[in-house]
Amino acid sequence: MKIGIIGLGLIGGSILKKLSNFEYEIYAVTGNEETAKKVHNLTAKVSKEYDILTECELVFVCTPIRNTLETLDKLENIVGKDCVVTDVASVKEFVTKKKRPYKFIPSHPMAGTEKNGYDASFEELFTGAKWVVTPYDYRNTEVLEKIIRQLGAETIIADAKEHDKAVAIISHLPMYVSQCLFASAKDNPLAMKLASSGFRDTTRLAATNTTLAMDMLEFNGANIEEAKQNFEKELNTLKDNYCVENLQSIKQKRQDMYSKDGKNVL
Numbered sequence: 177m178k179i180g181i182i183g184l185g186l187i188g189g190s191i192l193k194k195l196s197n198f199e200y201e202i203y204a205v206t207g208n209e210e211t212a213k214k215v216h217n218l219t220a221k222v223s224k225e226y227d228i229l230t231e232c233e234l235v236f237v238c239t240p241i242r243n244t245l246e247t248l249d250k251l252e253n254i255v256g257k258d259c260v261v262t263d264v265a266s267v268k269e270f271v272t273k274k275k276r277p278y279k280f281i282p283s284h285p286m287a288g289t290e291k292n293g294y295d296a297s298f299e300e301l302f303t304g305a306k307w308v309v310t311p312y313d314y315r316n317t318e319v320l321e322k323i324i325r326q327l328g329a330e331t332i333i334a335d336a337k338e339h340d341k342a343v344a345i346i347s348h349l350p351m352y353v354s355q356c357l358f359a360s361a362k363d364n365p366l367a368m369k370l371a372s373s374g375f376r377d378t379t380r381l382a383a384t385n386t387t388l389a390m391d392m393l394e395f396n397g398a399n400i401e402e403a404k405q406n407f408e409k410e411l412n413t414l415k416d417n418y419c420v421e422n423l424q425s426i427k428q429k430r431q432d433m434y435s436k437d438g439k440n441v442l
């Protein structure tokens with residue numbers, strides 16, 4: 177099978193590194209000459225031109241969110257009608273507005289780090305992760321699901337709109353809160369000096385790649401605003417009901433959600 181990957185950053189690079197363990201012909205598109213040199217041990221089929229993707233049966237679009245639509249448009253003149261194309265953008269509804277001449281299945285791997293670029297990528301990034309697939313036009317997800325399994329992840333089928341609401345709650349708002357929490361502490365030198373693992377863990381997302389952070393706010397702003405309003409409501413509700421029973425209930429649900437090795441078991 178011929179598989180294409182566009183954009184060899186954290187996500188695209190990690191897909192390339194993992195899939196090169198299998199018997200696939202991988203075609204990589206990168207605009208970065210340094211990256212092109214680095215990946216030559218994984219595939220000889222590297223170019224900055226999309227033309228190398230013409231024979232591909234599956235293509236991953238791993239560009240920043242803001243460049244996803246233009247990349248999907250470009251592919252319309254490159255791949256055949258039977259090619260399965262997926263993008264990995266962290267927001268999903270905006271890619272479902274247009275019918276595509278190829279088999280387009282939007283998706284989003286629920287795995288990442290605060291780093292970006294090819295050097296940050298690693299082959300086990302997706303191991304044990306969930307990978308959301310949001311079919312809307314072409315609905316046969318079998319081929320994509322097989323590759324997602326080989327990448328080490330579990331497919332979760334969801335509606336794009338519902339996906340965007342959900343990730344606003346568990347990913348995009350936490351990043352925003354983390355940035356605000358850090359900003360609120362940064363001017364107190366003693367607080368900054370004393371900060372240890374608790375502050376480190378709760379502000380990890382403040383170090384999110386800034387392009388990704390800006391795109392999340394731009395492309396999922398309404399859902400993030402709604403999640404923020406619910407969060408503010410919860411701040412008041414909990415303040416007015418700050419008792420052992422409520423804290424115990426939150427603590428128990430949080431403990432039940434993750435296994436000892438940190439995986440979400442829900």
Ligand code: NAP
Pocket residue numbers: 182183184185186187188205206207208211238239240241243244247264265266267284285286287288289290291292293294385388
């Ligand atoms: P990244 O490390 O910055 O990689 C993005 C890559 O896209 C760059 O390395 C570059 O690849 C290419 N690119 C940059 N500017 C471009 C442009 N103007 N046009 C076309 N390609 C361009 O970011 P990432 O974290 O992998 O994010 C890529 C996608 O994955 C985003 O849509 C994001 O929402 C999604 N995602 C991210 C995470 C996360 O936690 N980081 C998790 C899940 C999904 P070359 O240098 O090879 O050209």
